[in-house]
Every structure is written in C-alpha cells, then in structure tokens.
Amino acid sequence: MNAKARLAAVLPARPHGESGWVGRVLTTGVVIAVLATARPDDHRVWIVLSAGLALFMAGTALMATRKHVALGLLTAVAVIGAATAGVDDSNALALVLVAVSDIAVMQFLRDGVVRGNRPIVAATICTAAAYAVSAWWFGHPDSWFFSQLLWTAVLIAFGLNRRQYEVQARQTEQLLEQSRLARSEHARAAALEERGRIARDLHDVLAHSLGALSVQLEVAEALLEERGDTAGALDRIRRSRRLAVQGLAEARNAVAALRADEVPELSHAIAVLAEQHENDHGTAVRLTVLGESQRSESGVTVALLGAAREALTNAAKHAPGQAVDVELAYGDGVRLSVRNKGATSGEGFGLTGMRERLALVGGTLTAGPDGDDWLVVAEVGDE
Structure with a gap:
C-alpha cells in the first residue's frame, strides 16, 4: 500500500x-x-x-x-x-x-x-x-x-x-x-535500523566466540577418543575456557553499549579501558588521540575495544610492568595501535579472534615485533 x-x-x-x-x-x-x-x-x-x-x-x-x-x-x-x-x-x-x-x-x-x-x-x-x-x-x-x-x-x-x-x-x-x-515511517525505519544494529553486534560478539569454542571442544574430544592425548585435550579445554571468558567479557561490553542511549564514543571508551588497565596492573598507559574524534558505528566500536582489551591483556601477561602506548588516529577511518616493550606473543587465538571480528566490520588487524617493541594495529576504513 x-x-x-x-x-x-x-x-x-x-x-x-x-x-x-x-x-x-x-x-x-x-x-x-x-x-x-x-x-x-x-x-x-x-x-x-x-x-x-x-x-x-x-x-x-x-x-x-x-x-x-x-x-x-x-x-x-x-x-x-x-x-x-x-x-x-x-x-x-x-x-x-x-x-x-x-x-x-x-x-x-x-x-x-x-x-x-x-x-x-x-x-x-x-x-x-x-x-x-x-x-x-x-x-x-x-x-x-x-x-x-x-x-x-x-x-x-x-x-x-x-x-x-x-x-x-x-x-x-x-x-x-x-x-x-x-x-511513523521514519520511526519504523529507525526501529528496523536499530534491530539490524543489535543483530550485527550480537553476531560480531557471539558468532565467532561460540563457533571457535565449539571447534576447540571438538578437537579436545577427538584428542581424547582417537589418541588418548590427555595433555593436548587439556590444553584445548584451557583454550576453550579462556575463549569463554573472553566472549563473556565482550558480550557484556556489547550489551552495555546496546543499553546505552547511544553507542559510546570510541576515544572515551578506550580512555576508560586504559585507566582500568592502569588500576588493575599498576602499569602506565599513555593514550594519544590524533585527528578529530568521530563517532563510529556500534560494530566498529565493539571490535576496536575488543582489540584494545586483548592487546592490553597480552601486554600485562607477557610484559608485566612495562609501559604501554595506545594511539587512536582518525582520518580516512580509524586506526588503533597498542605498543609495549619486549616480545609479547606470537599469533595467539585471541588475536586471531580479533582479526576475524574486525574483518566482519571491514577492518584489519596486524600484530608482531617492531624493533624491540611489540605492536598491535587495528584499522577500520571508511565505507
């Protein structure tokens, strides 16, 4: 009609x-x-x-x-x-x-x-x-x-x-x-857009975590049944537990964003995350914001926050007591980099998950040594 x-x-x-x-x-x-x-x-x-x-x-x-x-x-x-x-x-x-x-x-x-x-x-x-x-x-x-x-x-x-x-x-x-x-049509379109945003956020947070968790548990089951490799299976179960904890934290973060009247502004949310890291680990986190701050889509915000949280967690685990430099740059998109002293980790499951989650919102993630430092870079370009 x-x-x-x-x-x-x-x-x-x-x-x-x-x-x-x-x-x-x-x-x-x-x-x-x-x-x-x-x-x-x-x-x-x-x-x-x-x-x-x-x-x-x-x-x-x-x-x-x-x-x-x-x-x-x-x-x-x-x-x-x-x-x-x-x-x-x-x-x-x-x-x-x-x-x-x-x-x-x-x-x-x-x-x-x-x-x-x-x-x-x-x-x-x-x-x-x-x-x-x-x-x-x-x-x-x-x-x-x-x-x-x-x-x-x-x-x-x-x-x-x-x-x-x-x-x-x-x-x-x-x-x-x-x-x-x-x-009425505008309100209906806004409601449909909001439903789509919620669906994307839930998919970004849950689809990868639950899918990877299922894969890890299947591998653990196969190690026990076919090889009797208790140590290997136990390692997979530990990975599954870490994955579940990580997914739960990200789900809470996504729900908090959805419950808010608006998706939190990215630079503010990362500043809060950096402050929490300093309080929890007693390590200095230097945050630098370059360019004019822009409000990102909810999926982008959740994915970049997840990448920042994963990078800070790895820095605290593998380079305790070392200062961390976080840089958030706005331009033709958003670029987040997290740098800390010393070799932190190779390609872990957490970074793989972050890379795949960023891919869902059109972004990329790279991690590796940069001289004497370990550098994690997450980028999402403008569509």
Missing part, C-alpha cells in the same frame, strides 16, 4: 463543497422567511416560487452526495428566480442568491484537485440571461438589471471564498496526516 492509499484510508470520509447541514438549514429557513413576505400581484407567481424553493431544498440536500444533480437543480433555481425577479414584490432574488452561493461553494474534483470554475461561470451566464429576459419582459430599467447582477456577484464571491476556505482546510488536514505518516 503506497502513501496515497494509506492517506485515503486513514482520512475520514468527508464531503467536499458543502458548508455543513446547520448552515444549509439556516439558509433554507432564511429563504422561506423572505419568500413568506412576498406580495406578488399575480398569485401564479406563488407556484413558481414554491417550485423554486422545492428545487432549492432538493439541490442543497444533494450537494454532498450527487454534486452534478445538485448543480442542475440549483442552476434551475437560479434561472427560475432570475426570470421571476422582475415581478414586483416577488422576493425571487432570494432564491437566486442562495442558489448561486451554493453553486460557488461546490467543489468538482479530478484526481483530488479542484478543477476550475466552469459550473459557476455557466450558472452565472444563464442567470444573467434570465435577468435580461425578466428586465425586458417586465419593463425594468438597466439600473435594475445591473443591481441584480451586483447582488448576484456579491453572493458568488462569498461562495467562492467559502469554497477556498474549505479547500485550504482540507489541504491542511492532508498535510498534517502526511506528516504523521512520514513520522
């Missing part, structure tokens, strides 16, 4: 081109009161006035449902009233005025848009012709003819003004509903 169909479905079915039942009932009452004061010399005029009043009541009742029928009836009322207006004290002008004002109010739509003023133009021409015939037949001067036209023009202007008001009110209602639908 497209936006236009949804808009038509939610907007209330409201008739166009009518000023409301209360207004029409009051107008009819006024017309009846005015005609009741008429004192035409020819009593046959009462038949014409009664017929005109009946046609007016039928036409005004059908304005909301049968607009073309109502147009025909109201035009007939205007013509009959204009032709009878030349009779002294007939008050037939009242029929003309209410009929043309109702015609001017009516909205004839095409594709939901008001199309032109042809109905009121045609009705005005017919009414003017009837005025001319009445003026000629009953011997009225030109001033009478033009005064009738003036009154008719005033009521037509009133009706057109009323129609314009109704059109603007309808357009305002449609714009408000379109705005509400747009906000």
Whole structure:
C-alpha cells in the first residue's frame, strides 16, 4: 500500500463543497422567511416560487452526495428566480442568491484537485440571461438589471471564498496526516535500523566466540577418543575456557553499549579501558588521540575495544610492568595501535579472534615485533 492509499484510508470520509447541514438549514429557513413576505400581484407567481424553493431544498440536500444533480437543480433555481425577479414584490432574488452561493461553494474534483470554475461561470451566464429576459419582459430599467447582477456577484464571491476556505482546510488536514505518516515511517525505519544494529553486534560478539569454542571442544574430544592425548585435550579445554571468558567479557561490553542511549564514543571508551588497565596492573598507559574524534558505528566500536582489551591483556601477561602506548588516529577511518616493550606473543587465538571480528566490520588487524617493541594495529576504513 503506497502513501496515497494509506492517506485515503486513514482520512475520514468527508464531503467536499458543502458548508455543513446547520448552515444549509439556516439558509433554507432564511429563504422561506423572505419568500413568506412576498406580495406578488399575480398569485401564479406563488407556484413558481414554491417550485423554486422545492428545487432549492432538493439541490442543497444533494450537494454532498450527487454534486452534478445538485448543480442542475440549483442552476434551475437560479434561472427560475432570475426570470421571476422582475415581478414586483416577488422576493425571487432570494432564491437566486442562495442558489448561486451554493453553486460557488461546490467543489468538482479530478484526481483530488479542484478543477476550475466552469459550473459557476455557466450558472452565472444563464442567470444573467434570465435577468435580461425578466428586465425586458417586465419593463425594468438597466439600473435594475445591473443591481441584480451586483447582488448576484456579491453572493458568488462569498461562495467562492467559502469554497477556498474549505479547500485550504482540507489541504491542511492532508498535510498534517502526511506528516504523521512520514513520522511513523521514519520511526519504523529507525526501529528496523536499530534491530539490524543489535543483530550485527550480537553476531560480531557471539558468532565467532561460540563457533571457535565449539571447534576447540571438538578437537579436545577427538584428542581424547582417537589418541588418548590427555595433555593436548587439556590444553584445548584451557583454550576453550579462556575463549569463554573472553566472549563473556565482550558480550557484556556489547550489551552495555546496546543499553546505552547511544553507542559510546570510541576515544572515551578506550580512555576508560586504559585507566582500568592502569588500576588493575599498576602499569602506565599513555593514550594519544590524533585527528578529530568521530563517532563510529556500534560494530566498529565493539571490535576496536575488543582489540584494545586483548592487546592490553597480552601486554600485562607477557610484559608485566612495562609501559604501554595506545594511539587512536582518525582520518580516512580509524586506526588503533597498542605498543609495549619486549616480545609479547606470537599469533595467539585471541588475536586471531580479533582479526576475524574486525574483518566482519571491514577492518584489519596486524600484530608482531617492531624493533624491540611489540605492536598491535587495528584499522577500520571508511565505507
């Protein structure tokens, strides 16, 4: 269902081109009161006035449902009233005025848009012709003819003004509903995006850890069953335990990020991690941030934080007491480097996991000796 169909479905079915039942009932009452004061010399005029009043009541009742029928009836009322207006004290002008004002109010739509003023133009021409015939037949001067036209023009202007008001009110209602639908679609898109982000974060944290844990346990089982290698199996189980602990820590970190109103800013999160490392191990951690800090996607933040945590953990394990330099550089992406003195470790399972997790967000991780230091570099470029 497209936006236009949804808009038509939610907007209330409201008739166009009518000023409301209360207004029409009051107008009819006024017309009846005015005609009741008429004192035409020819009593046959009462038949014409009664017929005109009946046609007016039928036409005004059908304005909301049968607009073309109502147009025909109201035009007939205007013509009959204009032709009878030349009779002294007939008050037939009242029929003309209410009929043309109702015609001017009516909205004839095409594709939901008001199309032109042809109905009121045609009705005005017919009414003017009837005025001319009445003026000629009953011997009225030109001033009478033009005064009738003036009154008719005033009521037509009133009706057109009323129609314009109704059109603007309808357009305002449609714009408000379109705005509400747009906000609803925006909220829905935001919810879908958030769900996708959560799914990516959970996949980044759990898929690799649980998959690798399963592989390690399968290898341990095979070592025991096929080779009876208890030492090898025990080593795999220890790796599995470390993997489980690491995965649990990363899962907690991801959940904390998801529960926050926003994903934590990366430089701040690494500063907190560095402070925790100093407090836990009594080792200085020097943090340098280069470039203008930028907010990263949640998956990137979690992956880089995991890489920083793994590098700091290895530094504390293999080079205890040695200072650690952490550098976070922003440019065409994000580059995190962790440097410590001394050879820390070869290609361990933790770094392999970090490399694979960074690959899931389009990043890379390298680790190895750099002179007398051990350097870990994690990079994620702009997409």
